[in-house]
Amino acid sequence: MHQSLKMTLALSPLTLKDFLQLPNIEESPAWELINQVPSQKPMPTLYHSRLQKRLVAKIDNASTIYEALPEFRCVLSTNSIVPDIAITHTARLPTTNQPLEGAPDWLIEILFPDQRSTKIITKIQTCLEEGTQLAWLIDPLEEIILVFQPHQPLLICRGDSILPVPSDLPLTLSAQEIFSWLQS
Numbered sequence: 001m002h003q004s005l006k007m008t009l010a011l012s013p014l015t016l017k018d019f020l021q022l023p024n025i026e027e028s029p030a031w032e033l034i035n036q037v038p039s040q041k042p043m044p045t046l047y048h049s050r051l052q053k054r055l056v057a058k059i060d061n062a063s064t065i066y067e068a069l070p071e072f073r074c075v076l077s078t079n080s081i082v083p084d085i086a087i088t089h090t091a092r093l094p095t096t097n098q099p100l101e102g103a104p105d106w107l108i109e110i111l112f113p114d115q116r117s118t119k120i121i122t123k124i125q126t127c128l129e130e131g132t133q134l135a136w137l138i139d140p141l142e143e144i145i146l147v148f149q150p151h152q153p154l155l156i157c158r159g160d161s162i163l164p165v166p167s168d169l170p171l172t173l174s175a176q177e178i179f180s181w182l183q184s
Contacts (some may be wrong), residue, residue: 014038016078030071030082034123041082042112047140047182051110052084054181058086062171066090066105073099076130081123083107085168103130106166111139124148134166143179 013036022038025031030042044052052070059068072086086104094100107127108115109120117137124135128150135148147155147164157163165171 006140010093011145014162016075016080019080020075026073027082030073032123033080034119034126035079039119045112048084048110048112050123050181051138051140051178054106055085055178058173059085059169059171063169064090066166066169072104074104074127075099075101076126079126081124081127083127084110102131103127105132106134107132107135108136108138111137112143113141134164136163140176140179140182143175145175145178 001094001165011150014033016033016056018115019025019031019033019038019179022031025038031038044172056068056070059066065088067086069089070085071082073080073082074086078181080099085108086100087106088100088110092100092105095138102172104127105122111120116140116149120137124132124137125148127135133150137146137148139145143158144163145157145163147157149155149164154157155164160174160176164177165173
């Protein structure tokens with residue numbers, strides 16, 4: 001995409017309908033629309049990619065009830081997001097090669113070193129308001145995981161803290177285990 005078009009998109013408020021008709025929103029890294037503001041996701045780093053790959057494998061190996069999808073577009077009522085990992089009950093997945101209609105059941109975001117956490121928290125809050133039941137924001141540099149759930153206080157997990165997962169998903173992960181993946 002031409003640089004001036006990127007700058008125009010980044011500054012122009014758009015409706016969801018107009019955003020979804022843009023030709024290059026799926027280019028890598030993908031574009032998102034949050035509160036009428038389009039923005040392109042940062043390019044993944046080694047730590048980001050490693051955590052994303054291992055989390056998807058762990059979640060998918062734990063159950064066939066949910067599927068963990070990296071960089072999968074979700075179309076909400078007025079926003080279009082691409083979580084680092086969207087975990088959704090298999091019954092909700094589209095039957096064709098289309099985005100997920102609605103918020104994922106659980107989403108995981110991995111913070112980049114130069115990324116602003118407020119932008120990611122806004123995305124998470126938007127999803128919680130539209131049906132997401134669980135969200136993790138992983139900060140690899142601080143080695144903490146912020147856990148968001150509807151109508152519950154923010155949970156900060158570190159060390160051997162066991163992370164909450166959907167009740168019907170037989171998976172036990174600690175913050176320490178997740179951050180140990182960065183060393184291998």
